[in-house]
Amino acid sequence: MLRMRASEIAAAVGGALHGADVEVTGSVETDSRLVTPGGVFFAMPGEATDGHRFIDAAIEAGAALVVAERAVEQDVPHVLVPEGVTALGALAAEVIRRVRAGGELTVIGVTGSNGKTTTKNMLQAILEQHGPTVTPVKSFNNEVGAPMTMLRIDEATRYLVLEMGASVEGDIARLTAVSHPEIGVVLKVGLAHAGEFGGIETTARAKTEMVRDLPEHGIAVLNRDDERVRAMAAATAARVVWFGTEPGPADDPTHLWADAVDSTLEGTVAAVHRGERSWPLRLRILGEHHVLNALAALAVADALGIELEAAIAALGTMERAERGRMELLEPGGGITVINDAYNASPDSAAAALRALAHMTRQAGRRSIAVLGEMAELGPHAVEEHDRLGRQAVRLRIDRLVVVGPGAKAIHDAAELESSFGQETTYVATAEEAEALLRGELTAGDVVLFKSSNVSGLQVLAERIGGL
Structure with missing residues (x-):
């Protein structure tokens, strides 16, 4: 971040400065574990915890300034604001304005x-x-x-x-x-x-x-x-x-x-x-x-x-899109893992299945899709998971493993769409999926992992992929 004085930050975020008008020379963080000497710690309430509980840790890490929503007892320069998220955006707007101007x-x-x-x-x-x-x-x-x-x-x-x-x-x-x-x-x-x-x-x-x-x-x-x-x-x-x-x-x-x-x-x-x-x-x-x-x-x-x-x-120099996004892993034994389990939507899951089907057909290799829940679909959830299961069959994916209750409609639809049920298996947990895969995978298999992050399949893909 730009070097700024605490008083300038207070003015930018509409807050009240308490303590010395120090100069900020480090980064802005909302996680006390990432604070560096001379930086700013935004103490904000969150879904799982409250950043105000970690002000001591931020000070120990070298925070020069704390931005908080309630009184700070520690001896550290701090800016009090009505809402931390709004203040964070206001500070970002001011930094962009200054950089643009200069x-x-x-x-x-x-x-x-x-x-x-x-x-x-x-x-x-x-x-x-x-x-x-x-x-x-x-x-x-x-x-x-x-x-x-x-x-x-x-x-x-x-x-x-x-x-x-x-x-x-x-x-x-x-x-x-x-x-x-x-x-x-x-x-x-x-x-x-x-x-x-x-x-x-x-x-x-x-x-x-x-x-x-x-x-x-x-x-x-x-x-x-x-x-x-x-x-x-x-x-x-x-x-x-x-x-x-x-x-x-x-x-x-x-x-x-x-x-x-x-x-x-x-x-x-x-x-x-x-x-x-x-x-x-x-x-x-x-x-x-x-x-x-x-x-x-x-x-x-x-x-x-x-x-x-x-x-x-x-x-052409990019080795991968992002960790967990169509990431190619080669664990050995002639097996290829495609880790695309960082996130999933109906469109991205369908595209990943099409890619798996096309690439394995070209290479003459067995295709295995390990599919978990596509989150945040609301009333569309059952319909879209059903659609994905039917698509897996129509694309002639050789083996389907469906993981978790939120994704079970994929397995049910694939079983109904196909003339027999041996191609698809449902398991409740990633641990069960791992045991199944380690017992079945053979040389030449290409295994796609696709799900939203909440399913935990990204971690499973990395274990199977040898990371």
């Missing part, structure tokens, strides 16, 4: 029901070749995580890439009001978090907040393949740049599109086109669905004036 900062926001983290990582791979770039750790994309990312910038930062997630309408609008992105990317509108939103149309309205709030001099980067994203062009005053898997209108020379897409266990290839020019794209990342994410990142690079050839070369 430098060449460009803020890029990325939203969508799927693909945000992969696209963010692709943008990092491209942009860090052209200037200091700050991106979220993991998938920090909410009212706490996004400001924490914003607060990592300093005077030298050239690009700030933000994931913008939402649980309800208004979440993305609040994040854009803090960061004011010049470029907004919308990847897809799907059923991720549908249980919280109440339906896909509400999801579409929430994602529209990204482009609705862009300035006139901004750029909206939109997926032409998704009809709900296409409709967002009417909601923005910014210039629209498109990407997709079909040629755009002849009078749109900026439209980026791809064809000749193929994916193997060695990676994914495609041909990228813009106007009359074409470039080969070679990704180490598994899965044809990642081509759209690559196109989104390339469209941003193109809009920023970065040569596409250089941007495509940067994408």
